[in-house]
Amino acid sequence: MVDTLLDDVAGLLRETADRVVLPLFRHLGDADVSEKAPGELVTVADRRAEEAITAGLLRLRPGSVVVGEEAVADDPALLRHLRSAGDVWLVDPVDGTANFAAGRRPFALMVSLLTDGEPAAGWVFDPLADALASARSGEGAYLDGHPLRLPVAGPPVGELRGAAMTRFLPGRSRRTVEAGGARIGELLPGLHCAGREYLDVLTGQQQFVLFWRTLPWDHGPGTLLVQAAGGVARRLDGKDYHPADTEHGLLVAVNDEVWTEVHQALLPA
Structure with missing residues (x-):
């Protein structure tokens, strides 16, 4: 039997965007937006999209577990499944909710699959750009069905372009990163949408991105x-990232050389 998982989940994300998310973009009422935690917005689109995606994933893999952002807001104990045996899905129904609620782009729909506690597949869909990236561990990455491969060498550090989410960094680290930005060709403030940041790395619009908050669905x-396209994603101490890890800080780059150059520029010892 042909394994159509990449296409099946991609289709589910496109259908959910078309049927649930996009009809609500710039059509939210005051009652459609609320705070689930101080400074953390949730909209009716987040909740409805997560319900639709969850139902679709369970149809694709009966017996699997879905750990969605909004479900975890209601029941944090769901995070215990991230190291469990079997298939566990991570779902971010609308990544970039603040952008979506304000009627601006970008925002994305994202899913990843863990099998026996290890990352097995991932999907990021920007519906306004109609850009969908997908990958299975060890089998390469694809953008709209076309193979993706990140460059094995990058430009000099003074010509690098990337983003750093400095507003979330602790004060001392924020000042260090901002000062180190002078060594980088262009240090961007970020788009408030992790999914779009990853797409921009994959498409060559930037060579790196630095995050502080690292929620698993993000x-x-x-x-x-x-990683499937040949890049690297490591904690700031150099350890490989895993969604179940709870520490802060993540630096993603198109290759090991760029990761090291950016780390030395922005976070010197």
């Missing part, structure tokens, strides 16, 4: 995609 899909 980074499980994108890190797998970048």
Whole structure:
């Protein structure tokens, strides 16, 4: 039997965007947006999209477990499944909710699959750009069905372009990164949408991205995609990223050389 998992989940994300998310973009009422935690917005689109994606994933893999962002907000104990045996899905129904709620782009729909506690597949879909990246561990990455391969060498550090989410960094680290930005060709403030940051790395629009907050649904899909395309995703101490890890800090780059150059520039010892 042909394994159509990449196409099946891609189709589910496209269908959910078309049927649930996009009809609500710039059509939310005041009652459609609320705070699930201080400074953390949730919209009716997040909740409905997560319900639709969850139902679709369970049809594709009966007996699997879905760990969705909104479900975890209601029941944090669901995070215990991230090291479990079997198939576990991570779902971010609308990544970039603040952008979506404000009627601006970008935002994305994201899914990743863990099998026996290890990253196995990932999907990131930007519906406004109609860009969908997918990958299975050890089998390469694809953008809209075309193979993706990141460059094995990057430009000099003074010509690198990338983003750093400095507003989330602790004060001392934020000042260090901002000062180190002078050594980088262009240090961007970020798009408030992790999915789009990963797509921009995959498509060559930037060579790196630095995050502080690393919630599993924000980074499980994108890190797998970048690694499958030949890039690297490591904690700031150099350890490989895993969605179940709880520490802060993540640097993603198109290759090992760029990772090292950016780390030395932005986070010197």
